Amino acid sequence: MSYVPSNGVFPAALGDFLADTFCTYAGKTSESPGGVALNSMLLEWTAEVFGYPKGFQGNLTSGGSAATVIAMATARDSRKGLRARDFHRVVVYVSELTHHCTKKALHTIGLGEAVVRDIQVDSRWKMDVRALEATVANDRQNGLIPFAVVATVGTTDVGSADPVDAIADVAERQGLWLHVDAAYGGFFALCEEARALFRGVERSDSIIVDPHKGLNLPYGSGVVLVRDGRKLHLSNTAHKQGSYLTNPLHPGSDDTELSPCDLSFELSTHFRGPRMWFPLKLFGVQTFRLMLKEKLRLAAYFYRIIKGEHTTVMFNHGDLCFNR
Template sequence: MRSISSRQRSRILELEEAARPLEPDTGERDRLMESAHAYAQRLLNELPDRPAYNHDKSAAAGLRRLRIGADTLPIEALIERVDESVVRPGLLPSHGGHLGYVPGGGIYASSLGDYLAAVTNEYAGVRFAGPGSVEMEDLILDWMASLVGFPESSDGNLASGGSIASLIAVVTAREAAGLRARDYERAVVYASAHTHHCLHKAIRVAGMGEAVRREVARDRHFRLCPDSLAELVAADRARGLRPWLVLGSAGTADTGAVDPLGPIAEVCEREGLWFHVDAAYGGFFALVEACRPLLAGMERADSLVLDPHKGMFLPYGTGAVLIRDGEALQDAHAYYASYLQDTVESEWGGRSPAAVSPELTKHFRGLRVWLPLLLYGEAPFRACLEEKLELARYFHREIEALGFEVGPEPQLTVVTYRWVPESGDANAFNRALVEETHRDGRVFLSSTTIDGTFVVRMAALAFRTHLHTIDQALEVLREAVERLEAHPERWRPRVDAAKARG
């Protein structure tokens, strides 16, 4: 074997020395960790006093003053830049006042799981390489399947969120039905107007943008009507179309409505349709005994999506898909390559997550789920979910007492409401109302449009949202209405405002 030249040896050692900052020693690791931990502690301690929403987003541009790859700064300065340009502008998702979109979580124990996952850099895509990380994911999926009532023959995947999880489900449904490109324009998808848009996107990304879409009627509580579904399916069969996929919801983003899952499942089973349930928001309420009847029928779905970063209060980037027929999941997604031939047979056996997902490079996200569950058990998660249910009911009652027009009694933790002024455009008033709350910033509320009516939403799911948060939201809304009624020029066209003053 040819020996290395002294020149080459010197160059290699020189490069090794230049790369040494990437492998800090014990003392440097302690120093870096001390700075990061100090900031985390300060942020968490200051959260109640920080605004939930900062309307001024100009500080984000401060990131551009640092040239990536060229500038270097001490860790303290970089953390300060993160705080000023990333954490402070816009929405603060870790804040208990995040009452807008269905909130994500961020419990502290999960951050430690993420830290350990990054330090160990365990690979969770192939069982041969990471048997422990894959086994941990399997155990988590088994726990979720048991929670929702899926059989032991089911399978699933921990994904980055509901969107990728939905894509996995749609592709599995497509392959299980044996659909090919020539069939797409005859295949029919049934959904309500409040079905989450990520599912429609998943259908398009799966190559089925030509599929026929049918909007199923809703009842007065915004739930999909099984009778309407059955009528549409019968009519489509008579037209020579191919009814294929039904999209149900266990908690819609707009109103938090839970579709009648049992009766929908009966239609699907009778007609041979794939039944998918979007339980990204509402699925984990199965932990609360009182919610079990509401979610009955979820266990009859062919595929189901859950978002632990919602109902389990974990950091963003934690979704899950469950498929009733585990073999269908594997048949739809399994691919193998010759360079991975060593990984096919392992003493551990079983399939690898990379074989049932678009992800080959797969983050070890199981640790952020496993660690808090083993630290605390189910009980505090159950209590937190039940607390949010009570807070939503309390808000619904109190906001009506303030004079707001309210939507249906909340099934989960989303409440819709609006203020109806004595005269003028109610939609314009409520758009201005949302803007007023954003400028206030103490809490963050959002809006949606239902059948042409602009309504305001309150979604209580952040684990730091408590009774005092809801009372503060009520105060913010009351004060905002008073300001807008005192200054109609803020929401009415100038002519209308002048008339009001005259």
């Protein structure tokens, strides 16, 4: 029904310019403690937006696809007793409108043989929770391994939001990993008018969101959060690091805090923090909140137009004021 473009904001370009010019490696705390702290501040702020409790961990990624790979790999590694010989019996539940990056991620992490169930949606394009639970029960009865469910808040095709709170109830009863794809619609959580759509997101096991959509940052800006940060850490450190990654100031010792490279499959990575921090710091969160509110009101206005209703809508966002 629509194509979702992106914009860029100038302070983000300045942030990238500085990151590129100084060529900061912010993947390891001992290499750039300030850079890691900057990234961590942004992750903490994002976690607050979605109501994640303390103990979470996350990473700044190249976008929703890489973020989904990290989340699904963490889910795979967190499932006790799950072995490669079982992967063909693993079942992942999505809706008809779930973004295809989920299936790509499953293939990437070795779950290409997993069964992916497309759960039907209702008249408002939301996942049918009753159909979900019935399908999970049927799969379990038939010897399959119900594994994870993906709820979307802001489908790319129509902008619909799955009932996350109800899906979380099913996930808890059935022992499923609940992953929330909020890549497109996530930052609408900043708007009071849309908060109800995010009820239950704080109960999810993982969530992804793209700042290059809702915050108008340059492409290549994603975030992944895992509610139980220990699981994200274990999933990405199930190997022995090279000696060159040890703290050069204190050989043989570990960093006092987790490094981004311990929370992602990436080692070499762009220092993405400044492109997100600069706009938020210079413009303030309220500027982005008002921009998103404008989009909600324009959508409501367009809805009334196609219904043939005569309406007058006033937009007054600081310097922005016009009538329709």
